[in-house]
Amino acid sequence: MWHSALLLGAFLLSGQVRGSDGSASTAITCFTRGLDLRKGTEDVLCPANCPLWQFYVFGDGVYASLSSVCGAAIHSGVITNTGGAVRVQTLPGQENYPAVNANGIQSQVLSRWASSFSVTAGTQSTALEAVGRSVSTARPSTGKRPKKTLDKKAGNKDCKADIAFLIDGSYNIGQRRFNLQKNFVGKVAVMLGIGTEGPHVGVVQASEHPKIEFYLKNFTATKEVLFAIKELGFRGGNSNTGKALKYTAQKFFSLENGARKGIPKIIVVFLDGWPSDDLEEAGIVAREFGVNVFIVSVAKPTTEELGMVQDIGFVDKAVCRNNGFFSYQMPTWFGTTKYVKPLVQKLCSHEQMLCSKTCYNSVNIGFLIDGSSSIGESNFRLVLEFVSNVAKAFEISDIGSKVAAVQFTYDQRTEFGFTDFVTKDKVLSAIHGIHYMSGGTATGDAISFTTRNVFGPVKDGPNKNFLIVLTDGQSYDDVRGPAAAAQKAGITVFSVGVAWAPLDDLKDMASEPRESHTFFTREFTGLEQMVPDIIRGICKDFLDSKQ
Numbered sequence: 001m002w003h004s005a006l007l008l009g010a011f012l013l014s015g016q017v018r019g020s021d022g023s024a025s026t027a028i029t030c031f032t033r034g035l036d037l038r039k040g041t042e043d044v045l046c047p048a049n050c051p052l053w054q055f056y057v058f059g060d061g062v063y064a065s066l067s068s069v070c071g072a073a074i075h076s077g078v079i080t081n082t083g084g085a086v087r088v089q090t091l092p093g094q095e096n097y098p099a100v101n102a103n104g105i106q107s108q109v110l111s112r113w114a115s116s117f118s119v120t121a122g123t124q125s126t127a128l129e130a131v132g133r134s135v136s137t138a139r140p141s142t143g144k145r146p147k148k149t150l151d152k153k154a155g156n157k158d159c160k161a162d163i164a165f166l167i168d169g170s171y172n173i174g175q176r177r178f179n180l181q182k183n184f185v186g187k188v189a190v191m192l193g194i195g196t197e198g199p200h201v202g203v204v205q206a207s208e209h210p211k212i213e214f215y216l217k218n219f220t221a222t223k224e225v226l227f228a229i230k231e232l233g234f235r236g237g238n239s240n241t242g243k244a245l246k247y248t249a250q251k252f253f254s255l256e257n258g259a260r261k262g263i264p265k266i267i268v269v270f271l272d273g274w275p276s277d278d279l280e281e282a283g284i285v286a287r288e289f290g291v292n293v294f295i296v297s298v299a300k301p302t303t304e305e306l307g308m309v310q311d312i313g314f315v316d317k318a319v320c321r322n323n324g325f326f327s328y329q330m331p332t333w334f335g336t337t338k339y340v341k342p343l344v345q346k347l348c349s350h351e352q353m354l355c356s357k358t359c360y361n362s363v364n365i366g367f368l369i370d371g372s373s374s375i376g377e378s379n380f381r382l383v384l385e386f387v388s389n390v391a392k393a394f395e396i397s398d399i400g401s402k403v404a405a406v407q408f409t410y411d412q413r414t415e416f417g418f419t420d421f422v423t424k425d426k427v428l429s430a431i432h433g434i435h436y437m438s439g440g441t442a443t444g445d446a447i448s449f450t451t452r453n454v455f456g457p458v459k460d461g462p463n464k465n466f467l468i469v470l471t472d473g474q475s476y477d478d479v480r481g482p483a484a485a486a487q488k489a490g491i492t493v494f495s496v497g498v499a500w501a502p503l504d505d506l507k508d509m510a511s512e513p514r515e516s517h518t519f520f521t522r523e524f525t526g527l528e529q530m531v532p533d534i535i536r537g538i539c540k541d542f543l544d545s546k547q
């Protein structure tokens, strides 16, 4: 029995399973998300006995594509937690995904997501489902299941997070509850599984002025962290949580202080009562730095105290998504043990860390480069230098930002598309290698060409799209219509004019507000100075689109 189960296990894990009716199903895991599957319709096979509390499901009936497929299937009643065949249908994104409790799963609210899916019963034969069941029940008896070996030094490798605990050290909390808070933070630290390859933590104390108690790099073993937490002294003072949050977002996560590249940055703000200052600006700064802010609030202000709260909506303003995921409430500091595990699960679900997205790692930037005769070879080199300097600022990778370039005269030539080069070095050398075309100027046609051929293939992706049009003169065709169509397709247009480029054309092409999306310089040498303004403009638009 055991060897056939193993064989079947290997068969299922290898991916394709063929049903008796000939349809192919892909065996997936409990954590496969909609966005991990192919577009269109796909038949999949969910395993049995998924850990229900670890499912992330957004929506009801129609689910955001970052939801677990098997979780959604159980939530919608298509299968039970004994596994089974599910047909997944890709759907367009929605403005809102509601939270509904059904079949043992609490789905969550999410606003605006790029794509969705729905689930219906799969077409697998019952024979195959029986096979799936026998495999999952037979497997433990083989004794071959890889045991989770707990390497203490490495820590929990499945939990990727760099976490700052921003603890409350104000008069609101007082010495006694401050100690209870330390207990709670200690319990969270223990359960996280801190280690060299697991989560790293540090502590900042908020009171009148913030104080970094220790950094991520100071301790990478649970025991040391617990000792450091025990040693924390209560500072007292006003509850300037906004000031402390801003300070932590700016100062805590530097590479020198132990932040790791590509690992989600998290600040867990503990708040007893309410903050004395404003959290809104601090929330914006945290977003700019790609930090995921969690607010753990304990003991909400009483009705009499409410009048003293500066801004009742402070929690929603501090977090990047007001979807309930990032805010967490505990009624008191007593009996908090049961709150430890759910909080740890949130902190460790790195695919939920939506706020890690910044303008540097989540944009597509297309450059539309005028190659007309009036520019001349040496000025054309200055234009390429400008393109290169803008591109340099972004984190280019297959999961990050992407860059494309099109050169135009009357004609258009895609120098490289968004998916051709996905490292910064390759993009920069591709820019360097662009040959000057020389010819007329048809900017309108070139915008249409770029919208269709360069942005078309990426328009449903997760990144925000930007087009930077560089030109030195009057276009022979209409620019207004093509630019409006590009904007309608979700592309933010910046126009950069040099020398004889007419300001009216530049403004007509640019996105609203036109003033801040239009740039002009008399000389080609002036392009260099515009680089920081363009980057700042892209980052501002990116943030505004997330509000």
Ligand SMILES: *[C@@H]1O[C@H](CO)[C@@H](O)[C@H](O)[C@H]1NC(C)=O
Pocket: 213, 214, 215, 218, 228
């Ligand atoms: C953490 O590391 C920094 C730099 O190495 C050091 O200055 C500081 O004293 C350390 N803090 C603690 C609490 O060990």
